[in-house]
Amino acid sequence: MNTTILLFLLQDGITNGAIYALLGLALVLVFAVTRVILIPQGEFVTYGALSYAMLATGQVPGTVQLAVGMGLVAFALDLFFARKALRARLVARSAALNIAFPVGLLAVTYKVAGPTTPMAVNIALALLIVAAIGLFLYRIAFQPIAHTSVLVLLIAAVGCHLALQGLGLVFFGAEGLRGPALSSAAVTAGPLRFTGQSLAVYGLTIAFIVGLWLFFGYTKTGKALRATAVNRLGARLVGIRTSLSGQIAFLLASMIGAISGILIVPITTLYYDTGFLIGLKGFIAAIIGGLVSYPLTAIAAILVGIVEAFSSFYASNFKEVIVFTLILPVLVLRSLAAPAVEEEKD
Amino acid sequence: MTQRLPLIIFALVMAVIPFVPGVPPFWIVLLDNIGLAALVAMGLVLLTGVGGLTSFGQAAFCGFGAYTTAVLTTAYGLSPWLTLPASLLVSGIAAVLLGLVTVRLSGHYLPLGTIAWGIGLFYLFSKLEFLGRNDGISGIPPLSIGSYKMLSPDAIYYAIWIAVLISALLTMNLLDSRTGRAIRALRRGHVAAEAFGVQTPRAKLLVFIYAAVLAGLSGWLYAHFQRAANPTPFGAQAGIEYLFIAVVGGAGYVWGAVLGAGIVVILKEVLQSYLPYIFGGQSQLETIVFGILLVLLLQLAPTGVWPWLMSRLPLKPGRKTPDTSLKLPARAQAGPTSSVLLHIEKARKQFGGVTAVNDVSFDVNAREIVALIGPNGAGKSTTFNLITGVLTATSGKISVQGKEVENAPPQEVVKLGVSRTFQHVKLVPDMTVLENVAIGAHLRGSSGAVSSMLRLDRADEAGLLAEAARQIERVGLSDQIDQLAGSLSLGQQRIVEIARALCVDPMLLLLDEPAAGLRHMEKQRLAALLRQLRDGGMSVLLVEHDMGFVMDLADRIVVLDFGTKIAEGTPAAIKTNPDVIKAYLGAAA
Numbered sequence: 001m002n003t004t005i006l007l008f009l010l011q012d013g014i015t016n017g018a019i020y021a022l023l024g025l026a027l028v029l030v031f032a033v034t035r036v037i038l039i040p041q042g043e044f045v046t047y048g049a050l051s052y053a054m055l056a057t058g059q060v061p062g063t064v065q066l067a068v069g070m071g072l073v074a075f076a077l078d079l080f081f082a083r084k085a086l087r088a089r090l091v092a093r094s095a096a097l098n099i100a101f102p103v104g105l106l107a108v109t110y111k112v113a114g115p116t117t118p119m120a121v122n123i124a125l126a127l128l129i130v131a132a133i134g135l136f137l138y139r140i141a142f143q144p145i146a147h148t149s150v151l152v153l154l155i156a157a158v159g160c161h162l163a164l165q166g167l168g169l170v171f172f173g174a175e176g177l178r179g180p181a182l183s184s185a186a187v188t189a190g191p192l193r194f195t196g197q198s199l200a201v202y203g204l205t206i207a208f209i210v211g212l213w214l215f216f217g218y219t220k221t222g223k224a225l226r227a228t229a230v231n232r233l234g235a236r237l238v239g240i241r242t243s244l245s246g247q248i249a250f251l252l253a254s255m256i257g258a259i260s261g262i263l264i265v266p267i268t269t270l271y272y273d274t275g276f277l278i279g280l281k282g283f284i285a286a287i288i289g290g291l292v293s294y295p296l297t298a299i300a301a302i303l304v305g306i307v308e309a310f311s312s313f314y315a316s317n318f319k320e321v322i323v324f325t326l327i328l329p330v331l332v333l334r335s336l337a338a339p340a341v342e343e344e345k346d
Numbered sequence: 347m348t349q350r351l352p353l354i355i356f357a358l359v360m361a362v363i364p365f366v367p368g369v370p371p372f373w374i375v376l377l378d379n380i381g382l383a384a385l386v387a388m389g390l391v392l393l394t395g396v397g398g399l400t401s402f403g404q405a406a407f408c409g410f411g412a413y414t415t416a417v418l419t420t421a422y423g424l425s426p427w428l429t430l431p432a433s434l435l436v437s438g439i440a441a442v443l444l445g446l447v448t449v450r451l452s453g454h455y456l457p458l459g460t461i462a463w464g465i466g467l468f469y470l471f472s473k474l475e476f477l478g479r480n481d482g483i484s485g486i487p488p489l490s491i492g493s494y495k496m497l498s499p500d501a502i503y504y505a506i507w508i509a510v511l512i513s514a515l516l517t518m519n520l521l522d523s524r525t526g527r528a529i530r531a532l533r534r535g536h537v538a539a540e541a542f543g544v545q546t547p548r549a550k551l552l553v554f555i556y557a558a559v560l561a562g563l564s565g566w567l568y569a570h571f572q573r574a575a576n577p578t579p580f581g582a583q584a585g586i587e588y589l590f591i592a593v594v595g596g597a598g599y600v601w602g603a604v605l606g607a608g609i610v611v612i613l614k615e616v617l618q619s620y621l622p623y624i625f626g627g628q629s630q631l632e633t634i635v636f637g638i639l640l641v642l643l644l645q646l647a648p649t650g651v652w653p654w655l656m657s658r659l660p661l662k663p664g665r666k667t668p669d670t671s672l673k674l675p676a677r678a679q680a681g682p683t684s685s686v687l688l689h690i691e692k693a694r695k696q697f698g699g700v701t702a703v704n705d706v707s708f709d710v711n712a713r714e715i716v717a718l719i720g721p722n723g724a725g726k727s728t729t730f731n732l733i734t735g736v737l738t739a740t741s742g743k744i745s746v747q748g749k750e751v752e753n754a755p756p757q758e759v760v761k762l763g764v765s766r767t768f769q770h771v772k773l774v775p776d777m778t779v780l781e782n783v784a785i786g787a788h789l790r791g792s793s794g795a796v797s798s799m800l801r802l803d804r805a806d807e808a809g810l811l812a813e814a815a816r817q818i819e820r821v822g823l824s825d826q827i828d829q830l831a832g833s834l835s836l837g838q839q840r841i842v843e844i845a846r847a848l849c850v851d852p853m854l855l856l857l858d859e860p861a862a863g864l865r866h867m868e869k870q871r872l873a874a875l876l877r878q879l880r881d882g883g884m885s886v887l888l889v890e891h892d893m894g895f896v897m898d899l900a901d902r903i904v905v906l907d908f909g910t911k912i913a914e915g916t917p918a919a920i921k922t923n924p925d926v927i928k929a930y931l932g933a934a935a
Contacts, residue, residue, distance in 0.1 A: 037458065141641045148648065151400055154457055155593060156644050158402075158586050163637025170631070280465065287458055317473045324466035331451050331459045 004191045009309045015198045015267075017305020018205040022260045023282025024297040025212055026253035028289060032216075033225045033249035035150050036142055039157040041257050042279025043164035044130055046272055048258025049265035050172040052126035053179035058115035062171030063129050064106050070136035071102040077140060098139075102132050119180065127258050134254020137164075138246050146246060147232060161276065168272035176269035179262070201263050205298070208256065213294045225249065277320075281308070284327045353515070360507050364500045375499045376615060378571060380607045381506035385564035387591040387603035388513055389557030394589065395597025396521065397553040398533030399449065400457040402585045403464030407558040409471050409580030410437040411565025416483040416575040417476065426489050426570055430563075437562025438555050445554035449547060464585045472577035482576025489570045502571050509567060510604065513560055516799040517600050520556075523798030523807060524791045527781055529553055531774050537736055538772035540756040542765070542850065543789035552795055561588075590640055596650025598776075605652050613639075672812035674790050674851075686748075687712050687854055687885050688764075693732055693742035695725075702728040704909040705742065710854065715876060715886045717896045719920075720906035721929060726889040727769050729906070730856055733887075734766050735759040746854070761789065763853035767843035767860060769889070775832025779823060779842050782831045784814040786849030817845040822871060837863035841872070848879075855879065857888040861895050873899045897921065905929070 023041055030038045051061040075098035082090055109125055141160050145152060183196030216222040228235040228245040235242055257279075261270070264278075285304050289297030304323060311322040364374055386404050394400045414436040415429040424432075444463055451459050472480045489496040489505055496502045520526050528549045531539040536546040569575045578584075587610070595606020617632035647654060688710040695703040703725040710716045718726050731737040733744055735756040744751045746762045765786070773782045787810045793803030818827050821841050826834060831842055840860055847855055857876075861869050869892070876886055876899060890896045896903065897917040905913040905920060907929040913920060920926055 144645050145648075148644075151457065152644055152648060154400070155589065156641050158589075159637040159640030159644070161637065162586070162640070163634045166631065166634035166637065170634075280461070283458070284462070287455070318469070320469040321466050321473065324462045324469070327462040328447050328459060331455050331462075332447055 005313070007190075007192055009313055010306060011192055011194075011198075013306030013309030014302055015201055015305070016308060017285075017302035018201045019260050019264055019278070020282045020285050020304050021205050021298040021301030022208060022256055022263075023279055024285035024289065024301045025208055025294055026256040027279075027283055027286040028294060028297050029212060029256075030249050030253045031286070032229045034138070034142060034146065034153075034246045035229060036153045036157055037150070038253060039154075039161040039276075039279070040137065040164050041253065041282065042275030042277070043161060043168060044134060044254045044257025044275070045261040045264075045278055046168055046172075046270055046275035047133065047164075047261070048126050048130045049179065049261030049270045049275075050168070050177050050272070051129055051258075052122055052262045053177040053265050053270075054172070055109075055113060055117065055122040055125055056119070056180050058113060058117070060109055060113045061126075061129070062167075063133065064102075064109045064125075066167060066171070067102040067129050067132040067136070068106050070133060070140060071098040074098040074136045074139040077144070081144075098136070102136075105129060105132060119182070123262055126262060127255055130258035130261075131251055131255045134250045134257075135247055137254075138250035142250075143243050143246060146242070165273055165276065168275075172272045174272070176271040176274075177265070178269045179265040181266040182263075197263070197266055204259065204263065209294055209298050216294075221248075281305075281323060284323065284330075287327060288330045353511070357511055360511075361504075364503060371499065374503055376611060378499050378503055378506050380604075380611045381503075381510045382564050382568050382571070383588065383591055383611055384510050384604040384607035385513060385567075386561045386588045387595065387607050388510075388517055388600060389560035390588055390592040391595075391597055391600055391603045392517060392521075392529070393553050393557040394592060395599070395602075396533065397529050397550065399550060399554065400589070401448075401460040401554075401557070402457055402582065402589055403444075403460035403467070404557065404561045404588045405580045405582070405584035406464050406467040407437045407441065407561035408565035408568065408584075409467065409575075409577070410440045410558075411562030412569040412575040412580070413471065413477050413483070413565075414562075415566050415569045416486050419487050420483055420485055421476075426487060430566055433566040434559050434562050437558045437565070441555040441558030442551070445551045445558075449550040449554055460585075461582065465582050468577055468581040471580060478576070480577060482574060484574040486569050486573045486575065488573060496570070499571075502567070506567050506571070509563060513563070514600050514604070519801055520795060520799045521600070523803055524784075524788060524793050524810060525549070525552070525795045525798050527777070527785050528788060530777055530781075531785055534772065534774050537756075538768065539785065541734060541736070541760060542786050542846070543757045543760050544785070545757060556795070590636075593640075594643060594650055596652035596654075599650070599652040599656075602650055602652035605655070606650065609651065672809050674787065674809045674813045685711050687714075687746065688733065688887065689743075689745045689748075690729075690733070691743040691745075693729065693744055694740045695728055695732055695737060696740045701909050703732065703739075703906075706906065706909070706911045708904045708911065708914060710885050710887050712853075712885055713880055713883060714901050715880050715888070715899055717900035717903045718887060718889045718906065719891070719893075719896060719903060723908070724906040725909040726906055727858055728909075730766065730858055730889065733759070733856065734764060760850060763850070764856065765847040765850035765852040765854075766856035767840065767847050767858055769858040771836065771839045771843060773831040773839055773842060773846075776830055778828050779818060779831055779834070779845075780811065780814055780827050782842055783818055783845045783849055784810050786817070786846035787813045790849075790851070813849055814845070817848045818842075820848065821845045821875060835863070837865065837868055840864070841868075844872075844875075853884060855884055855886045857886060857890075859889055859891065861890055861892050869895055 023045065027038050027041055030036055047063050051063045054061040075094055078094040078098065079086070079091070105125070105128055109129075112121060137160060141156055142153065145156060181195070181197050182200055185196035187194045187199070216226055224235070224240045225245045225248065227238070228240055228242045232242050261275070264270070281304055282301065285301035286297050288300035304326070307326060308319060308323050312319045315322065363369060363377065386408060390401065390404055411433040414433040415426060418424045418429045418432055419426055448456060448459050471477055477483065489502060496505060521530065528539060528544040529552070531544065532546060532549055540546055565580075568579070591606040591610045592603055593606070594609055595602030595604070614632055614636070617635055621631040621635065686709050690709070691707050692705040693703055693707070694701065694705050706725070706729060718729065720726055728737065732739050735751065735754050735758065738753040746764055749762065751759060751762070790813065791806050791810045793806045797803045815827065818824055821844055823838065823841055823845065826838065831839060834842065840863060844857065844860060861872060864872060873895065880886060900917055903915065903917055903920045904911060905923070905926050912925045912929060913923045915923070
């Protein structure tokens with residue numbers, strides 16, 4: 001192997017790794033706040049990417065209708081759970097968030113969608129659509145069972161993944177899509193060529209890592225979100241609105257997922273079910289980071305990306321096998337290092 | 347016999363179905379698929395529902411079973427019957443290797459780990475040359491008896507359902523045994539089970555292997571049913587579906603697996619055939635509905651359909667009362683070598699910078715009731731955990747009858763004749779009082795998993811249950827013997843814990859706040875029982891906050907404050923000790 005190939009593989013690995021890092025961060029974020037292991041994270045990626053790609057061709061993606069549908073269900077749930085104490089303010093707030101927001105989004109999308117819509121508008125629309133879906137997903141699927149065990153939440157997450165992936169096929173079809181690049185700029189350094197796209201990937205990843213780290217470590221809201229994770233009841237007793245915390249976490253996670261998707265869809269063709277595998281690799285990074293540490297997750301994600309790049313060069317057939325088996329020794333070390341606390345499970 | 351009757355009726359109904367005129371052949375195919383899924387789900391019931399180990403990777407073990415027979419029959423021309431043990435063996439060995447890694451994982455790492463190796467194995471199946479890569483292996487011979495080849499779905503139907511019924515029977519036998527109780531205790535954490543000698547890692551590995559072998563059996567049948575094997579049915583999606591089946595049916599119930607398999611397979615079939623008519627040709631709609639149903643189910647009925655159904659049926663399983671005349675041999679005892687039973691010398695436990703137990707020394711003599719008291723956070727429960735091996739001491743020496751414990755695990759400490767109860771009750775709430783107490787006698791039985799499945803353990807089992815029943819009678823809970831432990835009041839649950847500890851036939855009984863939650867009369871009865879035990883030759887070390895109870899009962903009292911021993915003496919001396927008064931009431935101004 002010569003240096004050029006080595007550098008090339010490293011670059012490839014780091015670019016993919018940065019995406020995994022973003023997803024890993026979102027997973028850590030959601031787990032830390034809601035204890036949900038967010039299997040549908042991959043769907044946020046594909047929804048973001050393919051909604052953006054469809055908008056770029058002037059079509060209206062089905063995701064926006066899904067957002068409206070989920071908003072209606074979320075509104076109905078809000079009314080149902082508040083039926084004993086329906087107040088006008090509460091209903092108005094719920095209607096604004098769950099009905100006016102997605103319906104407005106739908107109207108705007110239909111109005112502006114066209115082959116000549118500026119790229120920035122398409123990106124914004126794709127992001128907002130996925131953000132709405134993420135928000136409503138928490139409200140519908142997880143908020144009613146927020147107090148249950150990690151296991152029940154995990155199985156529910158798997159259910160959401162199945163449903164969303166199936167819907168993905170309905171919205172985007174079985175054919176893969178590719179979106180237009182964000183920028184055609186490129187920098188050449190030695191034998192390597194850095195496209196504007198990959199630079200954007202690096203920049204955004206670093207920005208998110210630093211941002212989340214600061215947010216959770218140093219702001220009051222961030223600390224409130226973490227308190228929710230440790231003890232829901234305790235957090236409520238000191239005045240933290242735990243359901244709001246969960247919604248914020250899902251909102252952030254879905255937007256991060258959508259951004260990752262928009263970043264990679266110009267680089268590789270995405271299919272409706274690609275997200276699952278991409279999400280799982282973010283997952284491996286998140287688990288190596290112990291589902292708690294942001295910097296560790298980012299480093300692990302880069303490692304996963306590099307291992308993947310090298311194994312696809314040397315043993316392309318066994319790329320996935322290698323990447324997924326990588327997790328086992330890590331899990332064992334994690335379990336051994338974890339304090340022997342007694343778990344009371346039901 | 348009454349418990350067997352429904353099983354026999356079910357077996358007869360299943361046997362007759364193919365002969366009923368007018369049953370479409372397609373129904374038989376569905377029933378075949380239900381049986382295959384039920385086998386895998388039954389393993390998951392034991393693994394996840396009973397043992398608390400969630401696995402998303404069971405489909406991979408089906409793959410091991412199916413590919414083993416596929417390779418051996420097509421490439422080497424072996425008879426399918428010869429490959430059955432091979433298939434089970436390969437699944438079992440794979441389970442041992444994966445299990446050694448997996449069962450060590452704690453909490454949510456475990457299900458995540460199973461997802462990871464489930465996907466890894468799927469890719470391995472689809473990339474290996476000798477497994478035919480993505481195309482798989484076709485041309486697998488059918489099962490045959492003599493010259494009769496089981497080619498049609500209704501021929502293999504019997505093979506599948508006989509396998510299901512036998513597996514169900516063996517699984518139920520296993521659950522209703524010494525090993526089964528150990529497995530059922532796993533879900534509630536390992537501390538309590540280990541305190542009575544259960545080797546929890548081994549029990550976990552056992553259920554893991556058992557579940558894998560059932561999945562391997564299903565895979566073997568599947569390969570000869572489809573006469574082909576390819577990677578798709580052994581992927582992550584299938585693994586998720588098996589877990590779904592177990593949850594729908596009611597994880598934790600053997601028949602829930604069969605019911606769940608029925609519901610899911612039929613539902614999937616209906617969705618696949620009717621949804622396209624309603625929504626016009628869109629594929630994969632069934633996964634959408636599936637996912638939504640799964641989320642709905644978890645919100646509405648997290649325990650599954652089977653328990654819901656059973657609670658509506660008037661049947662109540664009749665339980666045999668154990669024959670208390672059977673006597674277990676007394677535990678082999680070293681005999682009193684000295685009057686000092688428990689000797690603690692400068693025991694120390696640090697958690698990071700906090701010293702929970704600070705060089706505490708005291709003794710418990712034979713035939714003595716010693717109370718360990720002190721304000722909250724004084725280190726009393728930590729001392730208990732050091733003695734019983736739940737925690738390892740940072741430094742110091744603890745010996746029982748002159749034998750140094752030296753950081754032995756709880757399973758070894760209990761063998762020395764030290765048994766305990768817990769401050770926070772650790773019973774299995776969905777097991778009866780009798781079954782819970784019988785866990786205490788775990789080390790006094792010897793039957794393993796295989797003899798339990800084949801019902802060769804009955805003599806051993808009767809002895810254990812008799813001992814449990816006798817101890818329950820001794821603590822005065824005979825009326826509650828068949829109730830679920832979770833349905834008792836907290837005070838009664840503490841008494842059940844004492845009965846469980848007595849089943850060990852201990853020399854030293856450690857009781858952590860036994861009187862908390864008891865009424866006055868119950869406390870008096872408890873005190874009388876403890877005195878009677880002492881007079882019978884047992885020693886008791888107890889932590890208790892009820893000073894009236896302690897002063898009245900204890901021969902000697904040890905007082906801890908902030909991890910340090912501040913006083914030791916008779917109740918009368920302790921009552922007037924100025925340091926003790928200061929610790930409890932604060933310094934006089």
